[in-house]
Amino acid sequence: MNMGSKSLNLSEGRLAQILAEKITALQVFLDGSEDNKTLIKLMEGLYPSEIAYLIQHLSEDHRHQCVMRLKDQFNAEILLFLSPSLRREVTNCFDISELSKILMHLESDDALIILRDLEEGQHQEVLRYFPSEKSRFFSERLRYPQYTASGLMQSEVLVFPDHWKVFQALEHMRSCHTPRFYDVFVVDASRRFLGAIELSTFVKCQEQETLSEIMTRNVHAIPMDWRQEEITFMFRLYELISAPVIDTASRIIGVITVDDVMRVIEDKVAEDFMHLGGIHASDFHETVRKTSLGRLHWLMITVIDVILISLVIQYFEAVLYFKQGLTVLMPIAAAMGGNSGMQAATVAIRALTTRDLNTLNMVRFLWKEVSVSWFNGGLFGLGLGGLAFLWFKDVRVALVLGGAVLFNMLWAGIAGTLFPIGIARLSGDPALSSGPLLTTTTDVLGYGLFLGLSYLVFRL
Template identity: 80%
Template sequence: MSVRSKGLDFSEGRLVQVLSNKIASLQILLENSENGQALTQLIKGLYPSEIAYLLQHLEEEQRRKCVLWMKSQFDAEILLFLSPSLRKEVVDLFDISELSRILMHLESDDVLSILRDLDAIHYQKALNDFPPEKSRFFLERLRYPQCTASSLMQSEVLIFPDHWKVIQALEHMRSYHTPRFYDVFVVDDERRFLGSIELSTFVKCQEEDLLSEVMTRSVHAIPMDWRQDEITFMFRLYELISAPVIDKDARIIGVITVDDVMRVIEDKVAEDFMHLGGIHASDFHKTVSKTSLGRLNWLLITVIDAVLTSLVIHFFEKVLHFKQGLIVLMPIAAAMGGNSGIQAATVAIRALATKELNTLNSVRFLWKEVSVSCFNGSLLGVGLGGLAFLWFKDIRVALVLGGAVLFNMLWAGIAGTLFPMIIARLSGDPALSSGPLLTTTTDVFGYGLFLGLSYFIFKF
């Protein structure tokens, strides 16, 4: 069966393969053609997201050439599907008047997300080309704190007085440009939020029904200063499609829709995944120099880890000379602690992100992780200790390895649970507690425990 998505035909292949073929054709065209007419034909009918996918797979010079050819018909929605670094690269190819022109076609929340990528001088120049009323509006919105409901919402929202009839609301929507909507919001004479009507309910109502009679009052409104993680939790908890944003006087100032929330969730998941590897953000499209500098700070933590571990080993150097067989077993305790810590931290980070872990159950969760670490540490400590005894025929070596594995895994369980909780309490990103930071403590503690036990057992 043939399936088409505007300019793409999927009848003979999967989506990725079809897009890959399109990219190859585009690259050949950019190398050999000197006019944009063939390019126009190639991308005709494609969605903005599909064009963004093609652009991000081009080389920098090819991408520049492609965008310059597309300038006269460039769809601003393409910018929304590009990574932040690529978005800035593409935006820099437009002068301020051109940028202002294409941004006028976007919804307010999308315009703001692009303006925030610009420095103060450039976004001020861009706003100067907007109509005065819109310019003042965006300047005010840019003052709102980021990562809050006020910065995530879109201002295009359908609001009707409670004394209106359904027919009046319908006539209003027919007469004026209507934004995309999932709910109609009902307010009193002072614009204070009263309730909402779902779109599916609204189209079934009788024309003479009053909005106040058919609206739902038990609706979850979002205060404008709520953090985005609270918003995503509320959408998930109540399975919302959209929700109004209200100010301190309960007046509606905007609406947040599920596509905005999904984008926040996707960005957060990507950010946490990067933090697990000690990277602040994806550097896939950045230059070598910027990528190197961005990764260097976390590599320095690894250097500190290695230096501290070396100092611990040097401090107990005489123990290793006395019983050289310990050198073979030394990395085992640190490795077991590191893996155990990552397991505990991963569970804690996810539980914090989904609001399953909070102050009410934090002690119970910590006790559970300690119990799990103690059980697994005891089991593996006995097993590895027995293996060490069979290998070296020395009960003291078995006690050293078994004890070090037990205590380091116990510490790893505590650290892997507490670090994310403490960092979250300090309004930081819990994902930063994993990777190099957690590994540093388990490595140093693991080697210190192993060699300290060795010193105690073999010397006294």
């Protein structure tokens, strides 16, 4: 199952249809034939990403059957394109020796992704089948924090001493087994980082020039303890293709390339999207039991929210009894506040992720959101208050609804900005924690404001 010219043609714009036809044909074949050679030929020439797409759309039984029958031809890169839950399911089809054999063909950063996804303790069993040097290397890498530069980097890196000439570096590059590189890095005698040279520069230079003469010195190196968010920000800010990772003594220990950063960005976007819904990770391929248990915490927060709302309504029960028409209008203020708050929170979370929001512009951003909420709250408060007046022919009802909408939307703008900022300052995840806090406060405050204003207006 090597990559080749038979790969599906993406330029035709019919990828989904072609893959659907492939999936149907594969299912029919798995049900009706046990000819492994024909199955291998069916998969031959497809990219690992395409094979992963086919595998993940098969039923569980078909998936297991397909992987088991393709064991001898299985490309480890396929695992990188599967979701974590499916990745574990597929790796469980292999015994430890088989799994270690296919992982040894991956680049170090990719192999590390698979190893980290294995069940606790299982990666040590896999590493026993690795050569001793490789086993020690991965054991050390697994101790690095996962979401830092040291956990993200690729260890296969081209490093040359500064006194080498261009022809020496070119000869080494021709004979080395480094799988993919965009820059080479120059170091001193103590392996401390000095600069970098783009591959295009080698083509333009004289072979007798020394690397210290042609290298770029003003190159951004990444400390090994930097978090992934800082790395992606730096790549975006300086439009990098690759960057060296250095230890505390400025020695090069690895390199991070743009494909690694793109994977981090994709994972972060997916994670934040899931967190806004109160889900820690995608459960699309999980079992019913695990999916159900994973969503319970969010539903429990919702239960607490509605109980608090019920207590607020019960407290002002006399107001509703006195003016029963208010019951129809009660949800409006809470709904407007919730939507307004989520707009502000989404913008704040996005700005925090991209580092657009920081201590330099925090007050300005807060003031802008307060101004927007005040304007929108006044606009919708006036409009909804006018509709309430036309409906009930009572100016007091209009004042209650208009005031509740205005003040709840104002609070929603403030909370939608401050909650993500405060949670981020406390090293929490604003995408996961802001939603429940915001929803609870805007709902409770929306009902409380509406009923409280009703009590004041109709009892005075």
